[in-house]
Amino acid sequence: xxxxxxxxxxxxxxxxxxxxxxxxxxxxxxxxxxxxxxxxxxxxxxxxxxxxxxxxxxxxxxxxxxxxxxxxxxxxxxxxxxxxxxxxxxxxxxxxxxxxxxxxxxxxxxxxxxxxxxxxxxxxxxxxxxxxxxxxxxxxxxxxxxxxxxxxxxxxxxxxxxxxxxxxxxxxxxxxxxxxxxxxxxxxxxxxxxxxxxxxxxxxxxxxxxxxxxxxxxxxxxxxxxxxxxxxxxxxxxxxxxxxxxxxxxxxxxxxxxxxxxxxxxxxxxxxxxxxxxxxxxxxxxxxxxxxxxxxxx
Numbered sequence: 001x002x003x004x005x006x007x008x009x010x011x012x013x014x015x016x017x018x019x020x021x022x023x024x025x026x027x028x029x030x031x032x033x034x035x036x037x038x039x040x041x042x043x044x045x046x047x048x049x050x051x052x053x054x055x056x057x058x059x060x061x062x063x064x065x066x067x068x069x070x071x072x073x074x075x076x077x078x079x080x081x082x083x084x085x086x087x088x089x090x091x092x093x094x095x096x097x098x099x100x101x102x103x104x105x106x107x108x109x110x111x112x113x114x115x116x117x118x119x120x121x122x123x124x125x126x127x128x129x130x131x132x133x134x135x136x137x138x139x140x141x142x143x144x145x146x147x148x149x150x151x152x153x154x155x156x157x158x159x160x161x162x163x164x165x166x167x168x169x170x171x172x173x174x175x176x177x178x179x180x181x182x183x184x185x186x187x188x189x190x191x192x193x194x195x196x197x198x199x200x201x202x203x204x205x206x207x208x209x210x211x212x213x214x215x216x217x218x219x220x221x222x223x224x225x226x227x228x229x230x231x232x233x234x235x236x237x238x239x240x241x242x243x244x245x246x247x248x249x250x251x252x253x254x255x256x257x258x259x260x261x262x263x264x265x266x267x268x269x270x271x272x273x274x275x276x277x278x279x280x281x282x283x284x285x286x287x288x289x290x291x292x293x294x295x296x297x298x
Contacts, residue, residue, distance in 0.1 A: 004283055014204025019200075031263060038185075043123070044165045057241055089138070131159060262279055
């Protein structure tokens with residue numbers, strides 16, 4: 001509800017003219033290239049490193065999860081909408097939950113503050129996938145083929161932050177000076193409100209009726225918040241992962257649609273209407289589905 005309230009502030013700011021247009025695009029660039037990498041890095045500088053026994057299983061379960069979701073993201077949307085142009089947005093919505101923005105506080109509230117680091121480990125694979133597979137889904141394969149795209153994505157600021165975070169986790173570096181960790185934490189803290197304000201501002205450009213969604217939006221919401229997390233929960237339990245690893249991964253996967261979807265649409269100058277609608281509806285519905293998921297399955 002707290003996060004949703006910030007979305008409403010962004011909506012009102014957009015209506016009043018404080019946000020929108022070029023400002024939203026520049027703010028999106030700031031989030032992607034500066035504040036989000038700082039958030040990723042600061043998640044590994046909490047002062048308490050996770051149990052080493054969980055690090056590799058978390059990375060493995062995340063790789064398996066996103067490998068399966070990649071297939072679903074390219075296959076299922078063709079059966080969920082009649083509009084070819086909407087398939088990429090729906091695929092992105094099915095594949096990517098709001099891990100960095102909502103996942104951390106939700107995981108902390110359920111499993112304790114130390115679990116935030118485990119969510120950060122899971123988020124390494126998510127970050128890699130968002131800026132590679134996610135970009136392909138948003139822009140279309142034909143627009144991102146070639147070595148130029150590969151170099152740009154694999155060595156982008158968010159990816160460099162993800163690589164460095166993995167090294168910090170693997171080497172158990174827990175004595176990073178505060179002169180480094182505190183500025184990164186302060187910058188990283190900008191990410192959540194800025195991203196949510198962008199979502200709200202994008203909503204302000206839509207007719208009120210469109211925020212209520214349509215058949216494709218509600219089908220995507222059901223898949224994103226219920227079918228996908230439960231399917232991955234049972235699959236990963238069958239594969240023999242520990243209860244702790246499976247439960248944290250399930251909660252992370254159960255997040256509403258990642259705000260990066262709207263940000264990437266703006267960055268690549270694509271229509272963000274459907275992405276904004278499904279982000280809004282899943283964020284609203286997640287206030288009910290996440291507590292129910294934890295109550296009955298975890």
